[in-house]
Amino acid sequence: MDLKVEGLNVCYGSKMILRDMSFNIKRGEVATVIGPNGSGKSTLIKSISRYLKPVSGNIYLDNVNINQINTKEIAKNLAVLPQVKNVSSDISVEELVSYGRYPHLKFGKRLGKTDKEIIEWALEKTGLVEMKDRYVVTLSGGERQRAWIAMSLAQKPKILLLDEPTTFLDICYQLETLELIRQLNETLEITVVMVLHDLNQAARYSDNMLVIHEGKLLEYGEPCKIVNKGLLKNIFKIEADIYEDKINNCPYFIPKKVTA
């Protein structure tokens, strides 16, 4: 599913966070939003996920304005994994994943056979079948993130939005999560839009990168075109040497010092 954002302006209180943002993300793409703290990355995800109401501008899913679609209908195509999530201490992995079926359930209806198959499938895809009866709060950070991703998968989305899915995770769980996301993108053709803090990881796992600075979209393109000395110096305020990762076919950099 294509995602189109057109002339998006978003305020938080009286402060303008996003200004006149427009871009187009093609079906099957992994697009990563990068930018310094406070640049508006999370706000962008929150606006696309309709948690924040834009002042003006439009968001389209396959050329249909999301304002014209019922919110439950949107949830059948668009899944969101925000940073702030909450789960009671006695909710099992399977129960959490079953909540992903909520947009597909008619009023007052319980989970049917198809729903249960999809929940099982989502658990399989995320490697959680053996842990499905465990309480979510007893899982490791990486497993927990996988449980939330499984819940999103149970929505059977065509687009998956993730706001900093690797934050607060150990490095091995960070890779585990990103590998899973990439794999879901490749095998299920889910379009992925995510925010990442680590620029090297962003370059490694995305088809395209969106650079946001002070609420404006600066650049949008492939990692090899985006990651360069000028960007790192002007936007991220560091001096770095840039190399090429020939195995994964992407750029990476080693920071040297902070620019004055």
Add this chain to the structure above:
Amino acid sequence: MADNMEKKGKIQKSVILTIFICLSVAGFFISIGNGAVKISPREIIDAIVLQEETVNYQIIWNVRLPRTITASLVGTCLALSGCILQGVMRNPLASPNIIGVSSGAGLMTLIVLIVFPDYYYLAPIGAFVGAITATLFIYFLAWREGVATTRLILAGVAISSLLGAGNNAIITFYPDKVSGVIGFMVGGLSSISWKHVDMILPYAIAGMILILLVSDKLNILMLGDEVATGLGLNVEGTRFLFIIISSMLAGAAVSVVGLLGFVGLIVPHITRLFIGSDYRYLLPATIFTGSAVVVFCDTLARVMFAPLEIPVGIIMSALGAPFFLYLLRRKKEY
């Protein structure tokens, strides 16, 4: 709660629910059977089914039955109201008393009962209006780009004491009508008759049906506003609906029994401890535990110092306050 790593199965939850139902039925018989005159369960069934005009029949029909039914409904309403509020506000200390819903309902009830006594039957509607106004006002005060829990509780405490002053003012202005008001302030079930059952019953049933229909939405809401929005839930609308339902339930209870504290706080907690926090089980279970707790406490209130009777609110506070403190100490996140 998370001591064991494995979840409770559906069968286990159904068994617990059945036990709660049995408890509330047992409470019903114990409450009707005990008092100045002891009546056996056999006689109670005879009196209800056969309706022979014996002395016990008179006691059961005119005194104990309406009182027990009212106690049961009041318990259900307050416990459900607290259960919903704790979910909607995602705060374990939220309850109709603490966030000011009860005092709003109480003030309006007092105004109706003391200033316009001819319109006593409007008391539940007045209480509902008072409850919803207080809740929305507190919610509005606590709102600043989202509702922070601390602000909500603090606003609730402030509004509660303001409304409490209103209650006291009315009592001061109408000293001649104060008899019975003391019972209202602590929550009491003496001099309850069928008229009270008629007052609370429609609201209690409407509230129960409504909340059971939308219990799955409360599960989704618990995941956090952003996740819930992503799952296609209209978060603000749903939260508003839940606040309306919980105000209606609390208002109906307060209009009949007065400011009965702690039911809305402790009953949902105890129930959650046994059956878990899945609202599709928690809410039905709370209906029965709420009923059982208030019916048992009211029986205690009648029997403990017989022939003297103390308001049930005193028993509830004596049990509830220590439990509240226990909750506060036990879990760090409160």
